[in-house]
Structures are given as structure tokens and as C-alpha cells.
Amino acid sequence: MPHPAAVTLTVVQGQLEKTEFAFEERTTCLIGRARDCHPRLPDDEHHRTVSRHHCLLDINPPDACVRDFGSRNGTYLNDQKIGQREEGHTPEQGAATTFREHRLTDGDELRIGSTVFRVTIRGEQLAPAVVRCVSCGREESAELNARAGDHLCAACRTEPQAAAELLLDLARTGDRELRGISGYTLLRELGRGGMGAVYLARHEATGHEVALKVMLPRVAANQVARTRFLREVLVTQELRHPHIATLHDAGFANGTFYLTTEFCTGGSLDRLHTLRGDRGQIPEAVRLYAQALEGLEHAHARSVVHRDISPSNILLHRDAGGRLTAKVSDFGIAKAFDLAGLSGLTRTGATAGKPSFVPRQQVVDFRRATPAMDLWSLAASLYWTLTGHVPRDFPAGQDPWLAVLRAPAVPIRERAPHVPRALAEVIDHALTEEPRIGFETSADLRRALLAAL
Known part of the structure; x- marks a missing residue:
């Protein structure tokens, strides 16, 4: 069985007691002198060039990005400065400047003050250079460190209604993964967000109405990720309370996750x-x-x-x-x-x-x-x-x-x-x-x- 993807920071120069920080799951972390940072650099005379909240790491193994927070002395990636507030600016003025994020790759070195971290990236099974969309069949070049799994192309990720209608069509063929939405028809859109959209759907035979939510992953959905998400979601199926919208069903097919929930006729508070x-x-x-x-x-x-x-x-x-x-x-x-x-x-x-x-x-x-x-x-x-x-x-x-x-x-x-x-x-x-x-x-x-x- 292949090892899960991981991003590891190893201290190759500096005075930290802990010399290795490994991340195998989606997370963010702050690096700096403040108590809430991880990794936290010492708050002593040797680290005065390091800001309290110096930079932020966004990690989704095997992917990782770093962004400077307008630090006083900058963050260095392979000796290239990637962020620093202007001389004479206060931390507040530095915070008002947004520095772009930088993608990390295996072997990169990240220097913050006198501490240097070496980045090691261990990938799970990666996708080939060209991947095929499981929804429309379109081929496109895989992104850096793209993982293997059910891939949706960029065009399909922008069309949640098409994804929902395709799932309902597949459900009519008797697909076992789609039993929870078999017999439903879309009526209208209720709302949408960055990951998908919600629709009002009605059962053709019973007239029962539900809110059908489709979620379109931005990365390939492999078996580990699918299982992890659905296991977490289905925990909420046990919640039964007058002031909780009931979750009826959840599943995955054709590169798309779906959930059906109680339809609330009054919309949302926003x-x-x-x-x-x-x-x-x-x-x-x-x-x-x-x-x-x-x-x-x-x-x-x-x-x-x-x-x-x-x-x-x-x-x-x-x-x-x-x-x-x-x-x-x-x-x-x-x-x-x-x-x-x-x-x-x-x-x-x-x-x-x-x-x-x-x-x-x-x-x-x-x-x-x-x-x-x-x-x-x-x-x-x-x-x-x-x-x-x-x-x-x-x-x-x-x-x-x-x-x-x-x-x-x-x-x-x-x-x-x-x-x-x-x-x-x-x-x-x-x-x-x-x-x-x-x-x-x-x-x-x-x-x-x-x-x-």
C-alpha cells in the first residue's frame, strides 16, 4: 500500500529543539515568534529579526504554498526574498500589503531569520502528465503534483448544474452509488458557492422535495479522500433535532459529491x-x-x-x-x-x-x-x-x-x-x-x- 502524501520541514540551520515538522493532512500553520505559531521560533535576542506572525504555510499534501505576512526582514525561498514590508513601515502598514503565495517543491529551502527549513515532499500516487475528465472526457495537462483519482476538468468545475443533472440521469440507470437521489428532478437553484451549488429537487413519484447539494473537488478525488470526506459527513446523519436541517443522504459518483438535506422553505438568514x-x-x-x-x-x-x-x-x-x-x-x-x-x-x-x-x-x-x-x-x-x-x-x-x-x-x-x-x-x-x-x-x-x- 503506498504511503500517504506528506510535506516535511526539517531544520537544517537554527536553534529549534524540534528539528522536524511533518504534515500528512490538509492544514495551515503560522511561523513566527508568537506563542500560537507552529513551528514557533524562539522569542530571544537571536531571533529579533523574526516577526511575531512572520509567514503562513498552506499545506495540502503533496502541495504546499508559503506567503509572507509583511514581515520586517522578509522571508527567503532558496535565497530569494518573497516578502518584506517597506523600510520605516509599522507592522500594521506591512499587514496592509498582500504578498503573493509561492508554491513549494521538494528540496526547497525556506529561511526565516537565522533558521533554515528544508522542504521534503513525499507524493502519493501521482497522475500522469495528461489527465482525462471523468465527466466530459476532455483531456488536459496535469498540474504540478496532481494526484491520481477521479479528475474534473476546469470547465466542468464551473458547471455545478450540469454535474447535478448528470448525477440524476445516472441515478435513473440504477447506479447503486446514487440510490439516494434516484427519481428526483431539479426544480431551481437555491444558492451556490466556491465548491458547488444547492438545488431544489422533487421526487417524481412521491412529490417529496429536498435540497440537493453538489460539491466539485478542485483536485482529483482518490479513494482515501472520498472515504475521509464521506465518513466525516455521514456522522451528521445521526443528528435529529427540530433546529437542525436533516441530512438524508450523501455519496459520490462521476467526480462529484452530492448531499440531500431537508428543504427549508424560508431560505437562509443571510x-x-x-x-x-x-x-x-x-x-x-x-x-x-x-x-x-x-x-x-x-x-x-x-x-x-x-x-x-x-x-x-x-x-x-x-x-x-x-x-x-x-x-x-x-x-x-x-x-x-x-x-x-x-x-x-x-x-x-x-x-x-x-x-x-x-x-x-x-x-x-x-x-x-x-x-x-x-x-x-x-x-x-x-x-x-x-x-x-x-x-x-x-x-x-x-x-x-x-x-x-x-x-x-x-x-x-x-x-x-x-x-x-x-x-x-x-x-x-x-x-x-x-x-x-x-x-x-x-x-x-x-x-x-x-x-x-
């Missing part, structure tokens, strides 16, 4: 614009977020952490009387896709977007997920709903991930003075990050929000 900043709607907003916290409490009690809470992942179901009920959706889906290595290198690249609802703990410790991280993200989502702004400032041109590390949340009443003071105090406390996130349990946050009304 589309409910009437709640934004409207004083009369504050009680309704708090009520819906309190319901979402009930769903999180149920999941957290079963050691399931969402890891991607945002207004778009809190769905609304409207009953016959027009009353809305909140349901948390997509438990761990995006993060599981990323951790399985299927999203490619996105953490440092332009496709990563702004981490608007992410606590700094989630950037520092990419793989570790705690309930408190979900609570910070939920409080950030409520903040956005009430103000129309995300909690942090993300100045134009500034590296957004560095902003997460350094910029605390702006007190909510500075954005929206109409928010009642008692409620503002709860939200501001929930968005505390140092020394720890303000609330540790869903029940505590829910009680505090409701008591503040």
Missing part, C-alpha cells in the same frame, strides 16, 4: 434582509439565533462541531401560519471537504475570500474544532444580522487572515447604537477571543441572549 439593523426586528433575530443555539447544543453534546457557522448556514422554515423556525445546516461539510484535501490550496489564495465569521482560534489551530468556535461564529452572524457589518474591520488590501489574528471585534454599538445595551454586552462578550472565547456552551449563550431582550 437573505432575510428585513432583519438587518431594524430595531423592531431585534427580538425576532434573537429568537431565531436562540433556536440555532438549541440545534448546536444538541450537536455539541454528541461531539459534533459545525466549524463553518454563518448566516448562510442557518436556514429558515416557514410554517403554514408564516412563523419562521431556524435550522442549522451543513454541519462540518465545508471543513470536512477542506480537511480531506478536496478544496485544493485555498487558505492563502485569492479564492479563500474573507474569513468574516471565523475566530482567531480557528486560524491558529486549523484542525482542532471546539464548540466555543461555533459560538463565536454564531455571535458574529447575529452581529451581522443586526448591523449589516461583520465584527472585524477588513481594510482594502490587507491580508484578511492576518486581520483575524490581530484585529478584535468592533463593539457592536459602535456600528449600530440602536442595539440595546444589555444585548450588546452579551454579543461583545461572546466575541471575546483573548484569553479565550467568551462563552463555552450553547446553553449559556442562549440564556444570556434571551435574558438581554
Whole structure:
């Protein structure tokens, strides 16, 4: 059996106690003098040329990229400087300059201050120089370190509806991998993101409606990655709660992952614009977020952490009387896709977007997920709903991930003075990050929000 892909940093010059850092799974890590860095360089007189948060590594074995964070003295790749803030600029001014990422290859040397790391890349089974798309049959040149597996071409990755319709056509032929979507027809698109799209689908015989989500991997989906992602996703099938959107089925075929979930008729909180900043709607907003916290409490009690809470992942179901009920959706889906290595290198690249609802703990410790991280993200989502702004400032041109590390949340009443003071105090406390996130349990946050009304 072949060894899994790995990226290893070996200290070949410097004073670190640990001399080897091996990464076999999707991760990001910070290098610098700060306590939350890994590898962490000593905070002593020999390393004063190293910034607290010096550079960031984005690793998806066998791929890896590095980007400087506007450090004082720069990062060197094979003796070539790849980033440094201008002389006389403060760390804040340096952070306002985004330096491009650089792909790492086997044998590269990375120098930070007086410490030199040698990069070793061990690849799993790699794809041939020319690969064929499993969906359309088109051939294209394989990217650097492209792995073997079911490959989707660049054109097919931009057509989620075509992928969904093809899966439904294959399901009609009796494909065993697609039993969960057999007999369904697409009705309309509900939304889309960087990895795929969600559609309303109806069963032709029963009329049952579901939300059908298709996810298109940016790298070849080999058996290890498929198994890892689906195992993680199917854990959430056991979650049954009035405030959690039920996951019915999940699978993979033709280079595409699919999931079917409960269809919520009221859309998502990010589309409910009437709640934004409207004083009369504050009680309704708090009520819906309190319901979402009930769903999180149920999941957290079963050691399931969402890891991607945002207004778009809190769905609304409207009953016959027009009353809305909140349901948390997509438990761990995006993060599981990323951790399985299927999203490619996105953490440092332009496709990563702004981490608007992410606590700094989630950037520092990419793989570790705690309930408190979900609570910070939920409080950030409520903040956005009430103000129309995300909690942090993300100045134009500034590296957004560095902003997460350094910029605390702006007190909510500075954005929206109409928010009642008692409620503002709860939200501001929930968005505390140092020394720890303000609330540790869903029940505590829910009680505090409701008591503040």
C-alpha cells in the first residue's frame, strides 16, 4: 500500500529543539515568534529579526504554498526574498500589503531569520502528465503534483448544474452509488458557492422535495479522500433535532459529491434582509439565533462541531401560519471537504475570500474544532444580522487572515447604537477571543441572549 502524501520541514540551520515538522493532512500553520505559531521560533535576542506572525504555510499534501505576512526582514525561498514590508513601515502598514503565495517543491529551502527549513515532499500516487475528465472526457495537462483519482476538468468545475443533472440521469440507470437521489428532478437553484451549488429537487413519484447539494473537488478525488470526506459527513446523519436541517443522504459518483438535506422553505438568514439593523426586528433575530443555539447544543453534546457557522448556514422554515423556525445546516461539510484535501490550496489564495465569521482560534489551530468556535461564529452572524457589518474591520488590501489574528471585534454599538445595551454586552462578550472565547456552551449563550431582550 503506498504511503500517504506528506510535506516535511526539517531544520537544517537554527536553534529549534524540534528539528522536524511533518504534515500528512490538509492544514495551515503560522511561523513566527508568537506563542500560537507552529513551528514557533524562539522569542530571544537571536531571533529579533523574526516577526511575531512572520509567514503562513498552506499545506495540502503533496502541495504546499508559503506567503509572507509583511514581515520586517522578509522571508527567503532558496535565497530569494518573497516578502518584506517597506523600510520605516509599522507592522500594521506591512499587514496592509498582500504578498503573493509561492508554491513549494521538494528540496526547497525556506529561511526565516537565522533558521533554515528544508522542504521534503513525499507524493502519493501521482497522475500522469495528461489527465482525462471523468465527466466530459476532455483531456488536459496535469498540474504540478496532481494526484491520481477521479479528475474534473476546469470547465466542468464551473458547471455545478450540469454535474447535478448528470448525477440524476445516472441515478435513473440504477447506479447503486446514487440510490439516494434516484427519481428526483431539479426544480431551481437555491444558492451556490466556491465548491458547488444547492438545488431544489422533487421526487417524481412521491412529490417529496429536498435540497440537493453538489460539491466539485478542485483536485482529483482518490479513494482515501472520498472515504475521509464521506465518513466525516455521514456522522451528521445521526443528528435529529427540530433546529437542525436533516441530512438524508450523501455519496459520490462521476467526480462529484452530492448531499440531500431537508428543504427549508424560508431560505437562509443571510437573505432575510428585513432583519438587518431594524430595531423592531431585534427580538425576532434573537429568537431565531436562540433556536440555532438549541440545534448546536444538541450537536455539541454528541461531539459534533459545525466549524463553518454563518448566516448562510442557518436556514429558515416557514410554517403554514408564516412563523419562521431556524435550522442549522451543513454541519462540518465545508471543513470536512477542506480537511480531506478536496478544496485544493485555498487558505492563502485569492479564492479563500474573507474569513468574516471565523475566530482567531480557528486560524491558529486549523484542525482542532471546539464548540466555543461555533459560538463565536454564531455571535458574529447575529452581529451581522443586526448591523449589516461583520465584527472585524477588513481594510482594502490587507491580508484578511492576518486581520483575524490581530484585529478584535468592533463593539457592536459602535456600528449600530440602536442595539440595546444589555444585548450588546452579551454579543461583545461572546466575541471575546483573548484569553479565550467568551462563552463555552450553547446553553449559556442562549440564556444570556434571551435574558438581554
